[in-house]
Amino acid sequence: MAETALLFARLDAPGADWRGARAHLSVLAREAAELTQWAGASAHDQGEAMSAMLGCRHDYSGDRDTYDDLRNVNLIRVTERRRGMPIGLGVIWLHCAEVAGWDCYGINFPGHFILGLDGDDGQAILDVFSGGKILNIEDLDAMISRVDETHRPRATSQGELMPRLSGRMSKRDVLVRLQRNIAFRREQGGDTAGALRCVEDMLRIAPGDIGLWQEAVVLNQRLDQMAAAVRCMGRVVALIPPGKDADLARAAMRRLRSSLN
Structure with a gap:
């Protein structure tokens, strides 16, 4: 997955040092493989080991000051x-966890990407x-409240067990979510052509995603590329x-075709 994300990054920033990034990912992979010697089979221990490696040793953290900067994706x-x-x-976390052989995955959580990690302790x-x-x-209640103002954090009793979260994302899902962030911010910034290129990149790995094709239709229309909109x-x-x-899609298709005449 990291290799594919690196290819997307090269398309997004052709002049960037992708070789340096690949070399760094290899360093992280070697260190992640070493974690298995002492981290054990507990999900909590594995999470803390990865946090120590990426957060403390390599100083990875969230960009709170310039969150919407496209460099962040x-x-x-x-x-x-x-x-x-x-x-x-x-x-990057998923890349390292995969090398370590740990069962780590993205969770389709609203408004904020989080990871699930399964171990002997759940x-x-x-x-x-x-x-x-x-x-x-x-923490999860607070995160949902920030996305949905109608959500009320529920009362919890001391010692209540954490519910298991579903919505496990595939590698492809994670990559598409990564690219969606880029497309959204480009469109918000007025770069319609850049947003369309990003959607087209996503369609390379998710050609069966109807929503992406619909986005491509809209973006092509905005660029007055009606023949491309019809194809999409x-x-x-x-x-x-x-x-x-x-039926609605076929009707929209007829309207688009008529605009070519």
């Missing part, structure tokens, strides 16, 4: 600055933006399941 820049958004840092939830802090129920809408029509949504 470009893997080359993250390795250079040792700073990033949760998803940018998460790729599941630990890690916030890589905060240096790998192991989260409890109150054709993929939406081909992929969408039969039903009301499929």
Whole structure:
């Protein structure tokens, strides 16, 4: 996964030192492999070992001062600055955990990328933006409240067991979420062409994602690239399941085709 993220980073920043980033990732991999000699099989111990390696030894942490800086989701820049958004840092944590042979994965949590780590003591939830802090129920409630103002943190009793979080993300899911962050910020900054390039990069690894094809339709329309918009809408029509949504997609396709005449 880190190698693919590095390729995306090279597309995003062609002049960046990708060789230096690759060499650094190799150093991290060697150190992660050594962690298995003493970290044990406990998820909490493994999480703390990874935190000590990445947070203390290599100074990785969340960028709270310039959070929306695009460098925070470009893997080359993250390795250079040792700073990033949760998803940018998460790729590095997942890279190291995979080398160590630990069962670590992204969790599809709203508004903030977190990791799950399974061990002999169950599941630990890690916030890589905060240096790998192991989260409890109150932490998760607070994170949801920041995203959903209608959410009320629930009362918890002392000693209450942490619920197991599902929503396990595949490597592809993590990479798409990484790129979505770039596309969103480019679009917000008025770089529609850059956002479209990012969506097209995502479609290289997720060609069956209807939502991405729909985003490509919208971005091509904004750039007045109607023929490309029609081609992308054709993929939406081909992929969408039969039903009301499929009928709406075909109607949109007809409207787009008529705009070419």
